[in-house]
Amino acid sequence: MGNEVKKLCFVIGSLERGGTETHLKRVLPLLDRRRFKPSIFCFVRKGELASALEEKGVKVFEPVLFSSLTKHSALFKPLLLVASIFSFISYLLRNKPDVVHFFLPASYLLLGPISLLHKKSKKLMSRRSLNVYQQKYPAFIRGIELWLHQRMHGVIGNSQQVVNELKADEGVPTNKLHLIYNGITVRESSLSQREQIRVSLNIPPDRLVMTIVANLIPYKGHLDLLNACGQLPTRDWILLIVGHDSSSIQGELEHLVEQNNLQDCVHFLGVRNDVTDIWASSDIGLLVSHEEGFSNAVLEGMAANLPMIVTSVGGNAEAVLDGETGLVVPPHSPEDLANAMKKLLKDNVLRHSMGKRAGQRVRQCFSMESCIEGYEALYNQLFLEN
Numbered sequence: 286m287g288n289e290v291k292k293l294c295f296v297i298g299s300l301e302r303g304g305t306e307t308h309l310k311r312v313l314p315l316l317d318r319r320r321f322k323p324s325i326f327c328f329v330r331k332g333e334l335a336s337a338l339e340e341k342g343v344k345v346f347e348p349v350l351f352s353s354l355t356k357h358s359a360l361f362k363p364l365l366l367v368a369s370i371f372s373f374i375s376y377l378l379r380n381k382p383d384v385v386h387f388f389l390p391a392s393y394l395l396l397g398p399i400s401l402l403h404k405k406s407k408k409l410m411s412r413r414s415l416n417v418y419q420q421k422y423p424a425f426i427r428g429i430e431l432w433l434h435q436r437m438h439g440v441i442g443n444s445q446q447v448v449n450e451l452k453a454d455e456g457v458p459t460n461k462l463h464l465i466y467n468g469i470t471v472r473e474s475s476l477s478q479r480e481q482i483r484v485s486l487n488i489p490p491d492r493l494v495m496t497i498v499a500n501l502i503p504y505k506g507h508l509d510l511l512n513a514c515g516q517l518p519t520r521d522w523i524l525l526i527v528g529h530d531s532s533s534i535q536g537e538l539e540h541l542v543e544q545n546n547l548q549d550c551v552h553f554l555g556v557r558n559d560v561t562d563i564w565a566s567s568d569i570g571l572l573v574s575h576e577e578g579f580s581n582a583v584l585e586g587m588a589a590n591l592p593m594i595v596t597s598v599g600g601n602a603e604a605v606l607d608g609e610t611g612l613v614v615p616p617h618s619p620e621d622l623a624n625a626m627k628k629l630l631k632d633n634v635l636r637h638s639m640g641k642r643a644g645q646r647v648r649q650c651f652s653m654e655s656c657i658e659g660y661e662a663l664y665n666q667l668f669l670e671n
Contacts, residue, residue, distance in 0.1 A: 293384045385403065410434070564589035
């Protein structure tokens with residue numbers, strides 16, 4: 286690869302809080318600066334997490350017209366789209382990145398074709414979900430995506446199921462496919478910290494706490510979860526729901542809480558900056574999505590030594606070993622979910638033993654060090670092949 290520092294450009298819509306955006310926030314500052322210089326091009330706007338990255342020396346760019354037109358984004362949407370394209374072209378010409386790495390479908394579909402004009406850079410795409418999202422697009426959009434796959438130097442999945450789908454359904458050649466799992470930095474919490482957190486959240490000491498960290502989006506399965514909670518025979522537990530009301534469904538969820546008489550058990554916490562502490566205050570972790578790639582939230586719960594109850598979608602069952610580190614249930618099934626919750630709520634020994642094994646597994650298999658090594662090895666390989 287030589288001694289020169291390689292410039293890496295990561296392309297995404299914005300850095301508003303979400304799983305992929307949080308992943309970039311964690312990964313980019315840890316890349317070896319002696320070999321790599323990362324920056325981010327946001328084709329919509331910088332977003333909430335941009336300042337945290339900029340404080341750590343990662344430059345974040347946004348379209349030049351965004352700041353002046355943002356208040357009229359609906360009216361000027363076509364102009365903003367054009368501004369994004371021309372800003373990206375300008376960015377490529379001025380910064381001359383060695384690698385252009387796309388995250389999330391919108392950035393890939395909009396700017397992937399434009400990036401091909403920049404012949405000197407290597408092109409990568411990271412897929413972080415199953416391709417269910419393609420069903421809402423016209424057929425020609427899927428065609429563009431498949432066409433782009435063949436012109437990438439590498440296509441990365443964050444779970445084996447995503448990688449398998451890219452190969453079988455979308456024809457990505459095996460020699461271009463790479464698997465890089467999400468990674469997490471484990472922070473240990475003491476028993477006294479756990480108690481302090483529970484007091485701050487007004488959680489009675491005798492209550493078991495279940496936690497789900499997921500933005501309020503229909504496919505995240507919150508309706509299934511609340512319907513499952515309605516089937517639980519006791520009310521000696523607390524459910525903490527952490528996440529932004531991204532799809533404006535909190536009112537519907539709160540109505541379901543009232544219908545099931547769960548007002549004393551279910552707490553909507555909204556967006557929190559102390560998610561690690563909330564996991565540490567919990568006894569059971571949950572992720573009940575209808576579709577998923579590979580969830581950071583699952584790893585965070587496991588890192589807090591929690592048994593996780595997850596649905597069998599995406600990479601969930603690659604992280605959570607059913608019956609060993611948690612329980613895996615079918616999606617869209619409140620009854621199966623309720624049975625899994627009952628099993629862990631009533632069995633202290635099983636809950637603690639599964640949680641201990643979950644903590645061991647995340648430390649052994651999904652460390653942030655392993656994730657960083659995966660990215661750096663891939664970037665090095667691109668230039669060795671040159």
